[in-house]
Amino acid sequence: MDILVKAIDVSKNFGPFKALDQVSMEVARGEVACIIGPSGSGKSTFLRCINLLERMDGGAIWVNDALMGYRRDGNNLHELSDAEISRQRRRIGMVFQRFNLFPHKTALENIMEGPVQVLGEPADQAREHALSLLARVGLADKANHYPVELSGGQQQRVAIARAMGMRPDLILFDEPTSALDPELVSEVLDVMKDLAASGMTMIVVTHELGFARNVANTVTFMEAGKVVETGPASEVLSAPKSPRTAEFIRAVH
Ligand code: ADP
Numbered sequence: 001m002d003i004l005v006k007a008i009d010v011s012k013n014f015g016p017f018k019a020l021d022q023v024s025m026e027v028a029r030g031e032v033a034c035i036i037g038p039s040g041s042g043k044s045t046f047l048r049c050i051n052l053l054e055r056m057d058g059g060a061i062w063v064n065d066a067l068m069g070y071r072r073d074g075n076n077l078h079e080l081s082d083a084e085i086s087r088q089r090r091r092i093g094m095v096f097q098r099f100n101l102f103p104h105k106t107a108l109e110n111i112m113e114g115p116v117q118v119l120g121e122p123a124d125q126a127r128e129h130a131l132s133l134l135a136r137v138g139l140a141d142k143a144n145h146y147p148v149e150l151s152g153g154q155q156q157r158v159a160i161a162r163a164m165g166m167r168p169d170l171i172l173f174d175e176p177t178s179a180l181d182p183e184l185v186s187e188v189l190d191v192m193k194d195l196a197a198s199g200m201t202m203i204v205v206t207h208e209l210g211f212a213r214n215v216a217n218t219v220t221f222m223e224a225g226k227v228v229e230t231g232p233a234s235e236v237l238s239a240p241k242s243p244r245t246a247e248f249i250r251a252v253h
């Protein structure tokens with residue numbers, strides 16, 4: 001199997017508090033890995049370690065064989081410079097709970113911004129790609145709308161298109177539907193499902209167990225900064241080994 005993301009014994013402390021306690025995880029290329037678990041269990045912190053928004057205190061994460069946060073020189077590890085960190089982060093898309101679009105830019109401009117400013121794509125090429133992505137998320141007719149003119153579900157679909165615009169190796173989703181009105185959840189999940197079917201590697205923190213069951217390859221249950229259980233989605237969701245996982249699944253349903 002072609003492993004795209006490999007995390008080994010990742011630890012993160014906030015003062016004396018262990019937000020992540022030796023979290024390990026592997027995600028194969030083209031797979032969807034869902035992370036579930038109660039609030040405060042460290043899910044967001046783990047995603048933030050993967051894309052270097054947070055510095056780990058222990059362990060290691062590789063994405064595409066690049067050791068995140070560090071550079072190997074023989075047996076020595078050197079922390080990456082800010083420039084090296086931003087180079088690594090470019091390969092990883094992120095979609096947050098709160099639609100974090102640039103409010104003063106249109107949907108189209110939001111998607112074009114990164115490719116033009118960060119990747120140096122010519123504007124007309126970026127525009128064409130952005131328009132095709134908008135069509136793909138069902139928003140071809142909203143290209144010139146500002147975020148305030150879009151529903152939460154539409155804004156989140158633009159945020160997904162924006163992440164895709166950077167042609168990432170991996171997209172991280174942190175509870176992408178939990179700030180949405182219930183009737184808008186499925187349009188966002190449908191776009192994510194389509195993205196998964198296209199072969200994008202995705203790590204998705206979500207309470208949408210139906211999505212996890214239908215789309216995810218693996219499900220990982222976290223609690224109190226630890227991985228309690230991980231395995232094929234159908235096994236973890238239908239026949240959890242840990243009573244804690246079972247209890248959580250019952251409570252979310
Ligand atoms: P989850 O996403 O599973 O709800 P988080 O990763 O956001 O959990 O948080 C895990 C724990 O770490 C929580 O108890 C949270 O309060 C704590 N935490 C997260 N970020 C910080 C921070 N910057 N400073 C102090 N504590 C933090």
Ligand code: MG
Pocket residue numbers: 043044045174175
């Ligand atoms: Mg969170």
